[in-house]
Amino acid sequence: MKKESFFAKLGRSFKSLFRSSVTGKKEINVLEEEAIQSPMRTIIKNFFSNTLAKVGLIGFIFILLFSFVGSLFFPMDPLYTEPILKNVQPGRGYLDYGSCDVKAEDIKQLASGATFSVVLTNDGKLCAWGQDQDDVLEIPSNADSGIKEIAVGDRHILALTNSGSIVGWGRANWQQQNLPVSIKGMMRGKVVHVYANEEYSAALTDQGYLYTWGSVTSTKLDIIPDDYQGHIVDADAAAMGMILLMDDNTVRAIGSGGDFKNYPEELENGEVKVVSVKAGKRNAMALDDEGNVYAWGGTSFNLDTVPDFGEKIVQIDSGKNAFFAVGESGKIYGWGEDAESILDIPEDFEAEQIFVDFFQGYAISKSGEMTAWGNEGFILGTDDQGRDVLTRLMHGGKITLLVGVIAVLISSAIGLTVGMIAGFKGGWIDNLLMRIAEIIVSIPFMPLVITLSYMIGSSMDSQSKMYLIMIILGLLSWPGLARLVRAQILIEREKDFVLAARAMGIKEGSIIIRHIMPNVISMVLVDMTLSYAVMMLQEAALSFLGFGVQPPNPSWGNMLNKAQQATTIENYWWQWILPAVCVLIAALSINLIGNALGDAIDPKSNEK
């Protein structure tokens, strides 16, 4: 080995200082640099030296993680809908009681609507938080102070003032926030309690008379039997009916909730003394003076099966399809439907009082602490059926990405095979295959796909329709690739290296696989990537028109289906911009990857 001079050493270390810090490249000698790299390594090196390729790759990985990993963390029941949460704007903080600065011991009453909660303090003041809908969080000036009681429907609030008048605000599609003059005029006694639920309100007077208004005719809530009137002391409003507590501590029910009126006999005949009644959507429950809980109203979500508490119950409350009870020890029990995490009750919390409505629950402990559980909000809002847009985007992405992949695999497999056969065999086989390709190409793609999807799939269920779409997209998209492969093979087989291989006596099959195919495969890969983006766009367009993936399974395309209505475009931007942006990000990343791959494989095209 030759001895290096001191200056050469110094120069080398100085140089390497720069190289390693600036480019990170290892110093290689001339021979190493000249060494032939395998084509694969060159492609990978070229690919990763392209900034756009990296951006595309990161974008695509992000979309993959979002759809496939995200959907694991946010499971979805495709059939779940929640009408009262429909078209909710993006937002969180439904349980953000801290924003009101109210001490737990000052709370007189706390009630929640679909997306908000409102608290009444002991000195008669109101404060509200959550997602504002129909201006429900804008507390009017005449309800500023001197409030005795509040009642909250899904999107409206009623406040009973100390002077006995009712102030209402929020959603007004049935005038539910406004006590009608006709009722006001004939009211017997002074209003002592107010109640509200989905689109209706009710008021109870000190003489035991109940009055209802709002959307009450379809639920038959306007029919209150005469023998009930005058004996009602308390009530609870549910979506389909009301449970009444009578002055002899028995229970009655009004409304159309079928099993609502099938209460246990002992509640009606006075065997037990009922002290409190609560009602969910179709089910109801009652608490007697000995701490026993009774539940009835049908077996949905096992709401009628009261758990074995092993202790005396002091308070009951109900969400939409979930019931809650507080034991003497302060433990909170809950059962029913676990929608919007309403059954995620805080453990080890000694509750003195709980306030549960719809999907929000609050509890106050004996020591004055406060906690909350349930629906915290929807970061990306909800759709027209009350489903969380974020969750559906994740699961829809899964379907859209999968449909694209399978369609591309089908079309590439056919395209490659047909192109190869046509290219190698030639003659009448080539002629026939290319005529078939011409027939498929000559009918416009979208009309043909829709015609086929409709003709074959109109009586299919959602799942098989999804597979049908993959197959149709795959079966109709191969001619482009087949022509490309055929043309490429015709060019390659005339090249000198094939002649050389032949001259060396290599078998024809070997020439095809080892010498011609590598030159074709790289091009097929690029085409596959680019047509993946096209397939995703096609799926989105098909589902947008209603001929693709069918609801209730989400796909980015069918989430946009509702955007054909002007009201959706104008009022609910999160329902159509978000899925479209997802398609855009996915297709753009794939196109970037495809372009970069093309440049990496054929660096000459870069010069264009």
Add this chain to the structure above:
Amino acid sequence: MIKYSIKRILSLIPVIFAISIVLFSLTKIMPGDPVSMMIPTSAKPEQIPQLREEITKQLGLDKSLPEQYVAWIGNVAQGELGFSSWKNDDVKNVIANPLKNTVILNFFVLIFSLTISITAGIRSAVKKNSFVDQFWQVFSLICMSVPTFFIGLCLVFVFALRLGWLPSNGMPVDGSGLGEWVRFLVLPVITLTITSLASTVRYVRNAMLDALSQDYIRTARSKGLSEKVVVYSHAFRNALIPIVTVVIAQIGTLFGGSMITESVFVWDGMGSTLLTALNRRDFYLVIAMNMFYAVVYLISNFIADLTYALVDPRIKLD
């Protein structure tokens, strides 16, 4: 040339037949009964069997499948495209109006997209890697990745619903003036133009780049010709072949219509007619329209081949 044309037309015939057989058999597996859809709801129950028979006979559904096909293709050859059960009228008459609307819509799209793509494509090629070039590169990359209907929906959101300048969808009423037509046309034309620009600008640019890198361009420059002459007379003429291909492909869509854009803007064109025909299970209308699309495509391909010979005298057709 004439010999070539005849040969080409003759070779089209088997393709057209194959397409017609495929389409015809497809419509036969379509679920739903067109006869029961044509029986008026006012018909009395005892009349229905007789009415059924009459309508079945009128539609020719009582014959065997090959017979039905022969009868249908014979009529098609005579210009009788069949009977639409949805509109209770000849397919010809049903298609006439949507076809007119689609041609009007796509005519403007064709003009705008051609002017813009040729000027932009040439500029990008001549000033490679300039700001203009990069703008169009990014533009076409994004437009190739965005769903067509999203462009339409965004335009509706901004210009129709927020600003209220233009109608969000629909057609001008009969007998309305030019101004009214323009108001309804602006948004769909912009949507379709943007969509088609995504690929055409790229295409023209690449064709021009190929032409500009040829030796005769260097020769032309070294002769001292002005850049204008070099670009427009030497390069552009030689880039015409690929450009003609794009133009012809566009003409195909001139009649085909875009189902998505027409559906977003509720434009009464061919695309939305096909959608309704499918929903109404109108067999004959569906095949007639798909057939029409295929024939338009084949003819425009044929015209493209003839045009190649016109723009490039070196190409001999035989």
